[in-house]
Amino acid sequence: MKKSALLVFCLFLFAISNTFAQKFGYVDTEYVLSRMPEYKEAQAEIEKLARGWETEIQGMYKKVEEMEAALQAEEVLLTAEMSAERRQEIDREWKEVKEYQKQIFGFDGLYFLKKKELVKPVQDQVFEAVERVAKNNRLQIVFDKSGDLVMIYTDPIHDYTDYVLEELGLGENQESSN
Template sequence: MKRLILMAAAILTAGIVSAQNYIIVNSEKIFKSVDAYNTAIEQLDSLAKQYQGQVDAKFAEVETLYNNYQYQKASLSSAARQARENEILAKEKEAQQYQESLFGKEGTLMKTRIKMITPIQKEVFARIEAYAKEVGADLVLDSSNNPTLLYNNPTVERTQQVIDLLKQK
């Protein structure tokens, strides 16, 4: 009886899975084919380097203060030492807050990234959806960052068709 139930379940599952029409796309390859995306990424990388230089300068200032303090520590009174240590700690905290304001989850770079990339993503995803509807696909799988995709038949790979559709605009 158990075998009969298991066999019926397997046949039913196989029938449901085979009835679905699906396609596979590589979103990373699609995004890299969009000039606006590549330009935005280059601008973001350049901005990140600029911001990193500013953050490095703030931390270099902290390091200089600390090195000067270490050099002069022996000749300072305990009150002067405490004041210098507090100054160094305050500068370090300021540098960390500045770094967070640029690179954090709510930082300037992330806000700029969202502002630049979101419209491109919306367009690409809309084109993928339009293509899927055009070919009657029930499901679209992304093969670019999915570590559980172990195999895909090249006949269901539709990345190039989506790229072509994007270029038709």
């Protein structure tokens, strides 16, 4: 009797452990994004805007530096009051340039907002595809291999990157994403 009770108990534990077992996989979203033409276009647009803003800001810095050089060259000819006024003007210009640079490249600046505006829709497509792949493959957990999560070992059997590419209509993958 004890053996049959032990057998029933073991079967019960086995059934419970299988019920709570979770299936997982991982996706390399960085690789997926690099294969998407929309992402490449968004990145190119962002880089173009950034170069334009950098050129504009460099021009502003150069103008202020020229103002400083002119002040140094003429300072011996100026009264203390005139020199102080020019120094205040230069300091105000420096402040404006730095403020403008912060508005463009600072936290929540135009660069950040534009990047978010252009890249987010593409990222949303990837995350929706990941969700569909997860549901189709009954995955409870999907890790992003390209994120900050450190994975010491990954068995390629759990790599669902190609399924996400297929879900996005990006075709067969000739090279490995590992």
